Amino acid sequence: MKKKIAVFASGFGSNLQAIIDYIGRGSLNGEIALVFSNNKGAYALERAKKHKIQTVCMNTKDFASRKEFDLKIAEILKSEKIDLIVLAGYMLLLSPELVAIFENKIMNIHPALLPSFKGTHSIKDAYKYGVKVTGVTVHFVDKDLDRGPIILQEPVYIDNDDSMESLEEKIHRVEHEIYPKAVEYFCDDRLKIVGRKVKLISD
Numbered sequence: 001m002k003k004k005i006a007v008f009a010s011g012f013g014s015n016l017q018a019i020i021d022y023i024g025r026g027s028l029n030g031e032i033a034l035v036f037s038n039n040k041g042a043y044a045l046e047r048a049k050k051h052k053i054q055t056v057c058m059n060t061k062d063f064a065s066r067k068e069f070d071l072k073i074a075e076i077l078k079s080e081k082i083d084l085i086v087l088a089g090y091m092l093l094l095s096p097e098l099v100a101i102f103e104n105k106i107m108n109i110h111p112a113l114l115p116s117f118k119g120t121h122s123i124k125d126a127y128k129y130g131v132k133v134t135g136v137t138v139h140f141v142d143k144d145l146d147r148g149p150i151i152l153q154e155p156v157y158i159d160n161d162d163s164m165e166s167l168e169e170k171i172h173r174v175e176h177e178i179y180p181k182a183v184e185y186f187c188d189d190r191l192k193i194v195g196r197k198v199k200l201i202s203d
């Protein structure tokens with residue numbers, strides 16, 4: 001049976017688009033059942049609507065606490081029988097309660113080679129630091145920021161003539177390649193978590 005996916009996005013949604021396009025090409029054993037955003041102006045919501053995907057948008061300000069906000073999300077996801085949460089530029093930290101409810105069923109994409117350059121300005125941080133190699137990480141989400149078991153990593157080289165903008169482009173290109181792949185592996189039950197390691201079961 002196809003896995004039901006919820007994509008969480010706060011902004012532009014290019015990773016959401018990459019997954020939509022990948023599914024459109026036909027090989028993924030999953031479907032995006034809903035797109036969730038905490039930001040009603042997120043372009044990701046427009047992308048979802050264009051593809052007739054259900055959208056849900058909630059503002060943290062309408063809830064007494066982040067825990068209540070996340071428990072409401074969990075309730076919606078359960079009623080939709082969601083198998084996998086895909087964080088794609090979702091800029092809120094998940095509460096431990098939501099992470100526990102969907103243990104090992106949440107993945108995130110991060111624009112650096114974790115554990116380097118955690119946080120929200122990773123591309124800029126890596127560029128300014130002067131590293132020669134940065135990259136992209138897809139990982140499962142646990143209760144700690146940018147720390148869960150790593151599913152896929154891909155290096156991106158920073159050349160002498162790279163600007164911040166050209167580096168951003170390179171990173172995004174790699175993101176759009178590897179995130180759909182990680183989602184596909186999950187949907188095919190090929191990811192096995194052993195301690196901190198994620199093993200890819202061969203098909």
Ligand code: GAR
Nearest residue numbers: 011012013014015089109110111119
């Ligand atoms: C992506 O580069 C993603 O790696 C990053 O936000 C961008 C969202 O782009 N996520 C983080 O920095 C999480 N810490 P998108 O909205 O075009 O997919």
